[in-house]
Amino acid sequence: MKLPVSTEWVLHCATTLAQLDAGASASAAQLAQYYDLPAAYLTKQLKALVRAGLLAATTGPRGGFRLAQPPSEITLLRIVEAVDGTSPPYECREIRQRGRGALPAEDCRRTCVLAEKMADAHEAWRGSLAGVTLADILAALPPSAPARTRLLLAGTA
Template sequence: MRTSQGVEWALHTCLNLSWLDAPVPTGILAAFYELPPAYLNKQLQALVRAGILTSTSGPRGGFQLTRDPGEISLLDIVAAIEGPEELFRCDRILSKGPGEHAGVDYRQSCVFAQAMRGADLAWRRELAGKTVADVQADVEHRHPESPANTRARIAELR
């Protein structure tokens, strides 16, 4: 059980977009990391549906962040790509067991489901506590040249 590649792509792409102020087309963003352009486009569509990115068609179009990087958590991005389901898949097999009554929601009452949901929430809490702005700050602290490098490379690829 691992996240899809799209998550890593989306994270890094959002960080790059946080250093830019004009729309950037898929082709450029894909070339930045040598990714398949059409498939990256598909992932970015999911970010648009989630309200994280805005898309503009036509020449000089592309993708850009809809809001401040400080308002975009890593959980927002992960959930946009992976979907809203929780990590643990509960098919309520307890309902097939003995001594159990109908009309009970085993997703709520099953102790395992509860424990797994607790772990799921811990995971989400960590992801929700870190924003793109936080990452931005970390990276700029370690590698102050990163924003300029990114802008330069984007301009070079245009």
């Protein structure tokens, strides 16, 4: 499965926001500059996280985005699904029942074994992401990373 590049963006931006002091925020322009991303498109992705209740947004000259929940409550799965949706990546179109090799209807009463295996893989992937929070990610960062992130974001407009 290949996820859009914006998935990487929001995962990194959420991790960056989790490194800020409580109540602090960063604007989309600051985050875009921090990662050298297009601000307008990044803003659209960050707003998806706001709609999902993962980020809060404030307007005005000191406005920006901040986590809407503690890092321990925000899983990677929730972030990914906020921007990419919840649909499974594999859709069985029952080609086993078409063409010269079509199986008889009685052999297709059960769900296609390939569809089952792909669904199992998708659920395993989802389960893995659901088991990792932003707090887990922060714990894995080098100890100097949060202070560096706060310093660098403070120096951007």
